[in-house]
Amino acid sequence: MNTLFLEKEFDYFKPETLNEALDILAEKKDVRIFAGGTDLIVKMKIGDSYKIENMLDINGIAELQKIDVSPNNMMIGATNKISVLEKNADIARRFPALQEAFLSMASISLRNMATMIGNICNASPGADTAGPLLCYGASVKIVSKGKERMVPMEDFFVEGGKTILQPDELVAEVHIPTPKKNTGASFIKISRIKADLAKLSVTIVLEREGSKVSACRMSIASVAGLPLYMKEIGDDLVGKEMTEALVLETADKISKFIRPRDGGNRTTAAYRRDVSKIISRDAMKLAWERSGGKF
Numbered sequence: 001m002n003t004l005f006l007e008k009e010f011d012y013f014k015p016e017t018l019n020e021a022l023d024i025l026a027e028k029k030d031v032r033i034f035a036g037g038t039d040l041i042v043k044m045k046i047g048d049s050y051k052i053e054n055m056l057d058i059n060g061i062a063e064l065q066k067i068d069v070s071p072n073n074m075m076i077g078a079t080n081k082i083s084v085l086e087k088n089a090d091i092a093r094r095f096p097a098l099q100e101a102f103l104s105m106a107s108i109s110l111r112n113m114a115t116m117i118g119n120i121c122n123a124s125p126g127a128d129t130a131g132p133l134l135c136y137g138a139s140v141k142i143v144s145k146g147k148e149r150m151v152p153m154e155d156f157f158v159e160g161g162k163t164i165l166q167p168d169e170l171v172a173e174v175h176i177p178t179p180k181k182n183t184g185a186s187f188i189k190i191s192r193i194k195a196d197l198a199k200l201s202v203t204i205v206l207e208r209e210g211s212k213v214s215a216c217r218m219s220i221a222s223v224a225g226l227p228l229y230m231k232e233i234g235d236d237l238v239g240k241e242m243t244e245a246l247v248l249e250t251a252d253k254i255s256k257f258i259r260p261r262d263g264g265n266r267t268t269a270a271y272r273r274d275v276s277k278i279i280s281r282d283a284m285k286l287a288w289e290r291s292g293g294k295f
Ligand SMILES: Cc1cc2nc3c(=O)[nH]c(=O)nc-3n(C[C@H](O)[C@H](O)[C@H](O)COP(=O)(O)OP(=O)(O)OC[C@H]3O[C@@H](n4cnc5c(N)ncnc54)[C@H](O)[C@@H]3O)c2cc1C
Pocket: 032, 033, 034, 035, 036, 037, 038, 039, 040, 041, 042, 078, 104, 105, 106, 107, 110, 113, 114, 115, 116, 117, 118, 119, 120, 121, 122, 126, 127, 128, 129, 165, 169, 170, 171, 172, 195, 196, 197, 198
């Protein structure tokens, strides 16, 4: 049941260094990381079996607040709020589909609290930033005491609500490579009202060489247990002449590929399947036009 109160008792930690945070994760039981809390606190209120003994607030850790930009890469630290990232000029210029995803999320007050990395760690099937990060070829830097590993986004999700993160690990950074010249990208989301989770969202990032597609990454969210990266459908476009017919054929493939569920309170499987075709078509056309391509 939702309630205004947090009924469970827990210890609260707010370390100032990453090492201290990693010690807490290594030594304590049932630690939950608090970034913006916009998913965590909801789970603590309504998840009767949600285990929390210790809350680890990572907002005091200066190392996680960084954003680094180099010609080939952008690094975003874990505690950067979405309302900051949505105004970042480098993100707007290099990764417009990611900026579109940020702006589609909830309300300004929510985005003032929420983080992009909390969004992917929560691993909701409809996480808005998952599609753009998958399609831009991002990787996450996962750290634990004395260890770190870089994992491509397509290997990060295990199932709805579950990532590859171990209890002693946290995501410190996301790294996104700069797209090549003649890249076009789009993110389109359908929701009941603006401030709501997606009924469905599609992300496309494609590279153009003349009138042909030279690379394409596609993702669709809210149509399966986890955000889907459609590698084969995207790869299948490589080397092909872009035409309206190819767009329609690909949109049709996508609507047959997805496995939407009935139920939930946002929409039906039939609606998601129908709309996936239309949104995929629109997103592909937009990405192609943004790459400088013509039909
Ligand atoms: C009213 C409302 C509207 C919303 N609308 C949208 C929407 O339109 N689109 C959308 O995608 N989502 C939406 N959400 C969900 C939520 O706001 C987002 O998923 C948000 O980005 C989560 O970020 P956070 O920093 O608040 O995460 P938190 O709640 O702090 O954390 C989320 C989960 O990730 C874990 N975590 C956080 N940071 C790390 C880390 N660095 N390493 C490891 N684990 C970590 C936490 O322990 C927790 O399990 C909405 C939520 C609410 C309440």
